[in-house]
Amino acid sequence: MSSTTPRYAALAGVTAAAAAIGTAELVAALTGPRSSPLVAVGGLVVDTVPEPVKQFGIALFGRYDKIALLVGTALLLGGFAALLGVLALRRLLIGLAGIAAFAALGAAAALTRAGADAADALPSLIGAAVGGLTLWAFVAGPLELDPWPWSPPATASTAGADTGPADPAARQPTDPVEARPTGPVVARTTGSVAAESRRRFLRGVGAVFGIAAAGGVAGRWLAGQRGVSAARDAVTLPAPVSAARPVPPGADLGTPNLAGYVTSNKAFYRIDTALVVPQVDPQTWRLRIHGRVRNPITLSYADLLARPMVERYVTLACVSNEVGGDLIGNARWLGVPIRELLDEAEPLDGADQVVGRSVDGWTCGTPTAVLRDGRDALLAVGMNGEPLPVAHGFPVRMVVPGLYGYVSACKWVTELELTSFADFDAYWVPRGWSAQGPVKTQSRIDTPRPRNRPGAGPVVVAGVAWAQHRGISRVEVRVDGGPWQPAELAATVSVDTWVQWSWRWEATPGEHTLQVRATDRTGETQTGQQQGVVPDGATGWHTVTVTVD
Structure with missing residues (x-):
């Protein structure tokens, strides 16, 4: 049994996991990015996690929910790997079995994705083999910590006591501790051995982490090289036979903090279940x-x-x-x-x-x-x-x-x-979601925002409202539960887009609550009844509390 301490054994487990993931990412560059164990297991989590947990993640992280999931998966893997390292300290086979279990999970997750083939299991299997070899090297192999620094050295008094036979041949030591030099020299020798052993161990950890990071980065880079950005850049879109109506003057009010009438591609929200963006070649599509x-x-x-x-x-x-x-x-x-x-x-x-x-x-x-x-x-x-x-x-x-x-x-x-x-x-x-999901009439206050502190006097309250394919006919705002006041609607291209609105408020000092509601062109006014997003979209009036100086 290795004499490495639990703290270093945990580090060995994490290092083994890093080696496994780095190798898997490199192999996944050849077999496809979705075959990566992190991505495959993350996709399995997306598909199986309870819906309230999923909605909590979207509400908390928004468009960064996938990054949060991958980071969370990596952290859980790190904790699991540290535990395996400590267990391997008692028996190496336990740690290797844990790595094998993770490989089986990664391979199974990859093979159950749409369009998977046998090659998608390779990153998990090859990565696990490298991870197992790394764990052995640090816990029981050439990089394990030297046993002497972690065993109590013999003292001068006990080493010098004449408690055995006088025959020198009969006093050949059978315990490595007993065979060591004693006295002050022991302390210096043992300390230097300990320091050198730790340095060797940590150098090994650093080297493996560096190689693993390089492998992971190289894998991601190679996957990017196999992407379709170049093919997309080569596409020339045809001119439409029916062009979009021009955005009319005044559709975009240009008010600070108000969402623009047209959302840029970069700013457009992205919510889907793909942890790795699919790379689809237009030539083979x-x-x-x-x-x-x-x-x-x-x-x-x-x-x-x-x-x-x-x-x-x-x-x-x-x-x-x-x-x-x-x-x-x-x-x-x-x-x-x-x-x-x-x-x-x-x-x-x-x-x-x-x-x-x-x-x-x-x-x-x-x-x-x-x-x-x-x-x-x-x-x-x-x-x-x-x-x-x-x-x-x-x-x-x-x-x-x-x-x-x-x-x-x-x-x-x-x-x-x-x-x-x-x-x-x-x-x-x-x-748990409805089979059919028509968009509900909704409105939003973009300015002022809760963190703003507008001054007393005229304040522009503005936002957007939408009821796609029905259109918005009226937006109203109220302050502190008072009467609803009509807002002014900006121009819009069609009923299929949102519309900007604004209202001039004579603000007075103190804390105030603003609310907004919209009415679509069928005459239906959005309800103030609060409902969560499940099963077919949230309802309620957007409410903002601001402090006026």
Whole structure:
């Protein structure tokens, strides 16, 4: 049994884990980034974690929820690895068995992802082999701490006591401690041995961590080289046969802290289940329209670009957006009307659901009737005048005005399958969400914000309101529960986008509570009843408390 102390054994376990992950990332550069154990296990967590936990993560971390998940997974792995190192101190086989278990989990998680093959298990298996070898080297092999520094040295009195036979041959030491020099020399010798042993151990740790980090970075770099950024840069989008209406003067009020009428690609929110952004080569991309149709269709990217394109401003919102949240954005989309493709495919009677399926296996279920009712539902290839960003679905995604993204906004889409709501539940439905998700009428106060301290006198209260495919007819603001006051609406492109609003408030010193509500063009005013995002979107009036100086 090794004589390494538990503290150093824990460090050995963490070092072994680093070696395993660094190796796995390097191998995953060849087999595909989603085969990385961290990514595969993280994806498994995304799919299986209880919905309240998932919503808590989105509410807490927002668009950085995936980074938080990967960091959390790495921290849990580090703690598990430290425990394995300590257990390996008692028996190396226990530590190796723990590494094997983690390898099995990583391999199983990778193999169960959509489109996986046997090669996706290799990063976990090879990484585990390197991790096991590293653990052995530090706990029982050439890099373990020297046993002498951790055993109590013999004292001069006990070493010199004549307690055995006088025959020198009979006094050959059988205990390594007894064989050591004694007295003051022992202290100096033992101390130097201890220091050298620690230095050797820590040098080994540093070297392995450095190699592991280099391997991980190299793996990520190689994965990036295999990405599709160059292919995206080479795409030339066709001109639309029906261009978007120009943004009218006054649609963007330009008020500080107020969200712009058009959201940039960089600032546009991203919520999906993909821990690693899928890299889809437009040259090999295919879209199948199949299922309960008379005429199945398969399109290449070139086929899609050759079809007549339309361009429209559409505001998209996530069902996980809390009242007053920022998981919403407005962009100019270029694409092919889905209605035209469905008309060519000719859905059969009873095919009331179109299941969009992503390259990573994620699904959303969109009512067939909505996609054929005349709204500008698109298979989009462009966003704000450029090819779709890879993170937002390149090469092709769905955009459907008036529906939350979880039932309509399939990114990296490769299939449209005609089926029925009675026959198939899309990804989020078994997890407690409604099968259909029309966007609710909502409004938000962007300025003033709680941390602002406006001065007494005229204060501009401003924000945005939305009710996609119905439009906003009125926005009202009230202070401290008083009467509702009409706000002024800015111009807008269409009913499919949000609208900016503003109201002039004569503020008085003290703490005040501002609330906003909107009414859509059907005459429905948003409810003040507070409801969480599950199962079909949050409700309530956005409320902001400010202190006026």
